[in-house]
Amino acid sequence: MRVLVVWCPDWSVVAALEEAALPALTPAAVLRAGVVQVCNAAAREEGVRRGQRRRDAQFRCPDLALLPDNPERDARSFEPVLEAVEELSPGVAALRPGLVAVRAPDRYYGSETNAAAVVAETLVRAGVWDCRLGVADDLFTAEQAARTAAVQDCAVVDPGGAPGFLAGLPVEVLEADGPQGRGCVDLLRRLGLRTLGDLAALPADAVQHRFGRYGTDVRRRARGETPAYVTPRTPPPDLDAEVAFEPPLDSVETICLSARRTAEQLVAALAERQLVVTGVRIEAESDGTLCSARTWLHPRFFSARDVLDRVRWQLPGAVHAPVERVRFVPEVVEPAADHAEGLWGGTGEEMVARGVARVQAMIGFDAVTRPVLQGGRGPADRQQAVPWGERPTGLRPVDRPWPGQVPGPAPACVFADPPASEVCDAEGRVVAVTERGAVTGEPSRFRLDGTWQPVAAWAGPWPVDESWWTGGTGRGQGRCSRFQLVGVDGRAWLLRCGPSGWSLEAGYD
Amino acid sequence: MFEDRRVSTPLVxxxxxxxxxxxEGGPARLPVPVVASLAGAVSLRTGGSYAVDADSLALSLVAGASSAGEWVGFVGWPDFGAEAAAAAGVDLARTVLVREAGEQWLEVVAALVDVLRVVVLRPPARVDAKSAGVLDARLRKRSSVLVVAGAWPRCEARLSxxxxCWTGPDRGRGRLRERRASVVVRRGTTPAVRIDLGGRAVTEREPLRALG
Incomplete structure (x- = not known):
């Protein structure tokens, strides 16, 4: 099987220049961590090289355009090239952005040179003028052939001619393999091996012994012995659905009625691939122009009826002329398994995570929390609300004794903002706790929401002296005592007597 | 699995x-498990809203569902007692807590109803019958239960x-030990059902440590 490789040199720079809307011939370099990753021919002419530091590159070429490194952008902008090649011959294998392999379509176009010419022409028409093609028996040879080719030209290595072609190439071609290749090239040069032919002529066991697995692999490649593993990609399915109206319709109800089948087909086509759509873009055309387009998101996933509901909501405000075409573009597609309902009850964790993320988008990231327990003495200290999606950090361990904590059942209501209170004895004096932990009087009434309530029973104090070294008097700082008070209505409260007076910490109900 | 849950085959x-x-079809009114102490008086069904008037009652009402593996959420609940919730049987790992929902509390509840089985709400403002109706429809569609602490236009049942009566403290000695209370369930015009939560309804955190 013959392989055709299309090589677009310095693709990262091409893509970055296109994104930055700069002319294609500007000297430019893509940098990562202050080091030149890729530069184009114009920059190379000025002396810019891969691996140079930013400062050195700018010194060589002051008007060098410095562009950020972004592999996703490279892959994204290479997609049209893939599609253009795929149009001509199916089974495209994208090796990396800028390099694509395809089974050489020789018979259909007459010869390999003709086929390559057609591919080059298509690419130039798609706007990629710097493309070089190579045809050979295997992938490595085809790639090397493409690298030797001129712009928009094709280099063909005849069947069986790979070893001869590769033998003349300098070992520096291995530098494209990354750090491993660069290390290997350095070693080969020091050993006096200048060409791939020199390496291929060495005995296999010696190479294996000296260069390890990578060296053996390179030797096999240099001898043209690697089979051409072109793993073709499966083209992504085209899931867009559209419906045309003839004559154009102006009533939303009629449009929805006519679009129902299309919406059902869309949902069914997705379901066949075990997918559901959670974000769909609805476009409407009238008079040959797009008159309304909007993306709708669904809290779970769209059924056909949901899609039509969105049409019904979108069109009345936006369309003023009869609509001749409605298109549904599924924008966010997710595996149906994520949205499946468990047979045994319980909602999937994925779904909960999505729903909560939606709430977070509504009211703020840290407004949605997950309660966790931790150690501490007061009831408010013993719990913590961790923002949803974050890992709790700095929690106090629960399994310590925490002397001074209030025993008994935990209060159901722990005031986030403890209201001030007051506790008086029978003579009306405010009850306090001495330094030695003695209560100055017997609590007989306490203030609750501005009204006084008699105390039916009380327990305490549980004195603690926390963080006395900070000198603060706030919550959880300094000397304080806690009391459990039961009012005459039978409900119980936890009160705290601190340096700044009494406060209501928690309620048992 | 079945033996663990002590569920008989016909029930399964x-x-x-x-x-x-x-x-297959429209949403049914599924039963949601409740804790044993309330099981005789109230049964939760999806799509319904239930009003309670005490925090501990809300906690024990969701505890059944939570310990059965469902996700629960609390909205507008700044005074959440996590320890009491855990003691009541709420699994905190499957609990979503929105302390302050702000102006958009109704939207927040609606979004949580989509994904959680039981949502407990303390409405920060009065809610009109129309909004409550919209939320009720959402509850039925998503098979969720709403527990409201406060006023709510239409409720399946009101629990108070x-x-x-807390006992235990005695003039400075002792500590809170036991709560006796009764839950009254009012359901439409039917006579109220009263059950007593006597004795050890409140789970102890740990026995009293001997303090020197």
Missing amino acids: LEQLRERVAVM LEDV
């Missing part, structure tokens, strides 16, 4: 049938905690 079949019915 019945539950499965209900789940299948839900997947009455005759609360």
Whole structure:
């Protein structure tokens, strides 16, 4: 099987220049961590090289355009090239952005040179003028052939001619393999091996012994012995659905009625691939122009009826002329398994995570929390609300004794903002706790929401002296005592007597 | 699995049938488990809203569902007592807590109803019948239960905690030990059902440590 490789040199720079809307011939370099990753021919002419530091590159070429490194952008902008090649011959294998392999379509176009010419022409028409093609028996040879080719030209290595072609190439071609290749090239040069032919002529066991697995692999490649593993990609399915109206319709109800089948087909086509759509873009055309387009998101996933509901909501405000075409573009597609309902009850964790993320988008990231327990003495200290999606950090361990904590059942209501209170004895004096932990009087009434309530029973104090070294008097700082008070209505409260007076910490109900 | 949950085979079949019915057609009113102490008086069904008047009652109402593996959420609940919730049987790992929902509390509840089985709400403002109706429809569609602490236009049942009496403290000695209370369930015009939560209804955190 013959392989055709299309090589677009310095693709990262091409893509970055296109994104930055700069002319294609500007000297430019893509940098990562202050080091030149890729530069184009114009920059190379000025002396810019891969691996140079930013400062050195700018010194060589002051008007060098410095562009950020972004592999996703490279892959994204290479997609049209893939599609253009795929149009001509199916089974495209994208090796990396800028390099694509395809089974050489020789018979259909007459010869390999003709086929390559057609591919080059298509690419130039798609706007990629710097493309070089190579045809050979295997992938490595085809790639090397493409690298030797001129712009928009094709280099063909005849069947069986790979070893001869590769033998003349300098070992520096291995530098494209990354750090491993660069290390290997350095070693080969020091050993006096200048060409791939020199390496291929060495005995296999010696190479294996000296260069390890990578060296053996390179030797096999240099001898043209690697089979051409072109793993073709499966083209992504085209899931867009559209419906045309003839004559154009102006009533939303009629449009929805006519679009129902299309919406059902869309949902069914997705379901066949075990997918559901959670974000769909609805476009409407009238008079040959797009008159309304909007993306709708669904809290779970769209059924056909949901899609039509969105049409019904979108069109009345936006369309003023009869609509001749409605298109549904599924924008966010997710595996149906994520949205499946468990047979045994319980909602999937994925779904909960999505729903909560939606709430977070509504009211703020840290407004949605997950309660966790931790150690501490007061009831408010013993719990913590961790923002949803974050890992709790700095929690106090629960399994310590925490002397001074209030025993008994935990209060159901722990005031986030403890209201001030007051506790008086029978003579009306405010009850306090001495330094030695003695209560100055017997609590007989306490203030609750501005009204006084008699105390039916009380327990305490549980004195603690926390963080006395900070000198603060706030919550959880300094000397304080806690009391459990039961009012005459039978409900119980936890009160705290601190340096700044009494406060209501928690309620048992 | 079945032995662990002590569920008999016909009951399992019945539950499965209900789940299948839900997947096939309209939402059914599925039962949601409640804790044993309340089981005689109230049964939660999806799509319903229930009003309570005490925090501990809300906690024990969701505890059944939470310990059965469902996700629960609390909205507008700044005074959440996590320890009491854990003691009541709420699994904190499957709990979503929105302390302050702000102006958009109704939207927040609606979004949580989509994904959680039980949502507990303390409405920060009065809610009109129309908004409540919209939320009720959402509850039925998503098979969720709403527990409201406060006023709510239409409720399946109203639970109130009455005759609360804490015992244990004695003039400075002792500590809170026991709560006696009764839960009154009012359901439409039917006579109220009263059950006593006597004795050890409140789970102890740990026995009293000997303090020197």
